[in-house]
Amino acid sequence: MSITKKMIVLITISLMFVIGNIANAKPPEPKEIKPFAEDWYVTPEDIIRDIIFPSIDKRVMKEYPGKDSATFGWESHRIVGIVYNNNHSYDISVRLRVPDNSKIPLEYAEDLVKIRVSPSCDSPKIGCSHGFKVEVIDYEHK
Numbered sequence: 001m002s003i004t005k006k007m008i009v010l011i012t013i014s015l016m017f018v019i020g021n022i023a024n025a026k027p028p029e030p031k032e033i034k035p036f037a038e039d040w041y042v043t044p045e046d047i048i049r050d051i052i053f054p055s056i057d058k059r060v061m062k063e064y065p066g067k068d069s070a071t072f073g074w075e076s077h078r079i080v081g082i083v084y085n086n087n088h089s090y091d092i093s094v095r096l097r098v099p100d101n102s103k104i105p106l107e108y109a110e111d112l113v114k115i116r117v118s119p120s121c122d123s124p125k126i127g128c129s130h131g132f133k134v135e136v137i138d139y140e141h142k
Helices: 003-023 044-063 068-073
Strands: 075-084 090-099 108-118 121-123 128-130 133-141
Touching: 044 068, 044 075, 044 090, 044 108, 044 133, 068 090
Parallel strands: none
Antiparallel strands: 075 090, 090 108, 108 133, 121 128
Protein backbone atom coordinates (compact mmCIF):
# COMPACT_ATOMS: atom_id res chain seq x y z
CA MET A 1 0.00 0.00 0.00
CA SER A 2 1.25 3.43 -0.81
CA ILE A 3 1.51 6.22 1.70
CA THR A 4 -1.51 8.11 0.28
CA LYS A 5 -3.71 5.01 0.55
CA LYS A 6 -2.55 4.49 4.16
CA MET A 7 -3.36 8.14 4.95
CA ILE A 8 -6.83 7.82 3.42
CA VAL A 9 -7.55 4.65 5.42
CA LEU A 10 -6.22 6.26 8.61
CA ILE A 11 -8.31 9.41 8.09
CA THR A 12 -11.42 7.33 7.30
CA ILE A 13 -11.03 5.26 10.47
CA SER A 14 -10.42 8.40 12.55
CA LEU A 15 -13.54 10.05 11.13
CA MET A 16 -15.60 6.96 11.94
CA PHE A 17 -14.58 7.18 15.61
CA VAL A 18 -15.11 10.93 15.80
CA ILE A 19 -18.54 10.78 14.14
CA GLY A 20 -19.53 7.84 16.37
CA ASN A 21 -18.61 9.82 19.49
CA ILE A 22 -20.54 12.88 18.31
CA ALA A 23 -23.65 10.79 17.60
CA ASN A 24 -23.59 9.35 21.14
CA ALA A 25 -22.80 12.62 22.88
CA LYS A 26 -25.38 14.00 25.30
CA PRO A 27 -26.23 17.71 25.31
CA PRO A 28 -25.01 19.56 28.40
CA GLU A 29 -27.50 20.02 31.20
CA PRO A 30 -28.74 23.61 31.42
CA LYS A 31 -27.50 25.31 34.57
CA GLU A 32 -30.42 27.69 34.83
CA ILE A 33 -33.67 28.12 32.98
CA LYS A 34 -33.94 31.52 31.36
CA PRO A 35 -37.29 33.15 30.79
CA PHE A 36 -38.28 33.06 27.13
CA ALA A 37 -38.43 36.86 26.88
CA GLU A 38 -34.72 37.30 27.66
CA ASP A 39 -33.73 35.79 24.33
CA TRP A 40 -36.55 37.20 22.19
CA TYR A 41 -37.86 40.64 21.47
CA VAL A 42 -41.64 40.71 21.90
CA THR A 43 -43.75 43.71 20.94
CA PRO A 44 -47.16 44.68 22.35
CA GLU A 45 -48.59 43.80 18.93
CA ASP A 46 -47.25 40.22 19.34
CA ILE A 47 -48.98 39.95 22.72
CA ILE A 48 -52.27 41.26 21.33
CA ARG A 49 -52.11 38.82 18.41
CA ASP A 50 -51.52 35.90 20.78
CA ILE A 51 -54.64 36.87 22.74
CA ILE A 52 -56.98 37.39 19.79
CA PHE A 53 -55.66 34.71 17.40
CA PRO A 54 -57.99 31.85 18.49
CA SER A 55 -61.12 33.98 18.08
CA ILE A 56 -60.06 35.17 14.63
CA ASP A 57 -59.18 31.62 13.60
CA LYS A 58 -62.66 30.35 14.52
CA ARG A 59 -64.32 33.23 12.68
CA VAL A 60 -62.27 32.72 9.49
CA MET A 61 -63.37 29.05 9.51
CA LYS A 62 -66.99 30.23 9.81
CA GLU A 63 -66.62 32.86 7.03
CA TYR A 64 -64.90 30.46 4.59
CA PRO A 65 -66.49 27.03 5.24
CA GLY A 66 -64.91 24.16 3.32
CA LYS A 67 -61.97 26.21 2.06
CA ASP A 68 -58.87 24.66 3.57
CA SER A 69 -56.61 27.22 1.90
CA ALA A 70 -58.42 30.01 3.75
CA THR A 71 -58.72 28.13 7.04
CA PHE A 72 -55.04 27.22 7.20
CA GLY A 73 -53.54 29.97 5.04
CA TRP A 74 -54.89 33.20 6.53
CA GLU A 75 -52.45 35.55 8.16
CA SER A 76 -52.74 38.60 10.32
CA HIS A 77 -51.56 41.46 8.14
CA ARG A 78 -51.59 44.32 10.64
CA ILE A 79 -53.47 45.92 13.51
CA VAL A 80 -55.18 49.03 12.13
CA GLY A 81 -56.78 50.40 15.26
CA ILE A 82 -57.29 50.02 19.00
CA VAL A 83 -60.11 51.89 20.72
CA TYR A 84 -60.67 52.01 24.47
CA ASN A 85 -64.35 51.82 25.44
CA ASN A 86 -65.93 53.33 28.56
CA ASN A 87 -66.92 49.83 29.75
CA HIS A 88 -63.22 48.97 30.25
CA SER A 89 -62.88 46.97 27.05
CA TYR A 90 -60.83 47.44 23.89
CA ASP A 91 -61.96 47.17 20.27
CA ILE A 92 -59.07 45.96 18.13
CA SER A 93 -59.35 46.15 14.34
CA VAL A 94 -57.09 43.76 12.42
CA ARG A 95 -56.59 43.49 8.69
CA LEU A 96 -56.26 39.87 7.52
CA ARG A 97 -54.90 38.36 4.34
CA VAL A 98 -56.97 35.33 3.39
CA PRO A 99 -56.18 33.15 0.34
CA ASP A 100 -58.99 34.05 -2.05
CA ASN A 101 -58.74 31.21 -4.53
CA SER A 102 -56.98 27.88 -4.05
CA LYS A 103 -56.28 27.63 -7.80
CA ILE A 104 -54.28 30.88 -7.88
CA PRO A 105 -51.67 30.63 -5.12
CA LEU A 106 -50.81 34.30 -4.58
CA GLU A 107 -54.31 35.80 -4.72
CA TYR A 108 -55.46 37.17 -1.36
CA ALA A 109 -58.58 38.87 -0.04
CA GLU A 110 -58.06 41.52 2.60
CA ASP A 111 -60.67 41.21 5.31
CA LEU A 112 -61.17 43.43 8.33
CA VAL A 113 -62.12 41.92 11.67
CA LYS A 114 -63.02 43.82 14.83
CA ILE A 115 -62.42 42.05 18.14
CA ARG A 116 -63.57 43.21 21.57
CA VAL A 117 -61.22 42.28 24.40
CA SER A 118 -62.59 42.70 27.90
CA PRO A 119 -59.86 42.18 30.52
CA SER A 120 -61.08 40.72 33.79
CA CYS A 121 -62.04 43.43 36.21
CA ASP A 122 -63.60 43.48 39.63
CA SER A 123 -63.21 46.96 41.00
CA PRO A 124 -65.87 49.14 42.63
CA LYS A 125 -63.42 52.03 42.30
CA ILE A 126 -63.60 52.06 38.48
CA GLY A 127 -67.05 50.48 38.29
CA CYS A 128 -66.48 47.20 36.52
CA SER A 129 -67.19 43.59 37.33
CA HIS A 130 -66.61 41.07 34.54
CA GLY A 131 -64.31 38.22 33.58
CA PHE A 132 -61.84 38.04 30.70
CA LYS A 133 -63.60 37.78 27.35
CA VAL A 134 -62.57 37.94 23.67
CA GLU A 135 -65.30 38.17 21.04
CA VAL A 136 -65.54 39.00 17.35
CA ILE A 137 -67.96 41.89 16.95
CA ASP A 138 -67.61 42.57 13.22
CA TYR A 139 -66.16 40.86 10.15
CA GLU A 140 -65.98 42.62 6.78
CA HIS A 141 -64.96 41.12 3.45
CA LYS A 142 -63.06 43.69 1.38
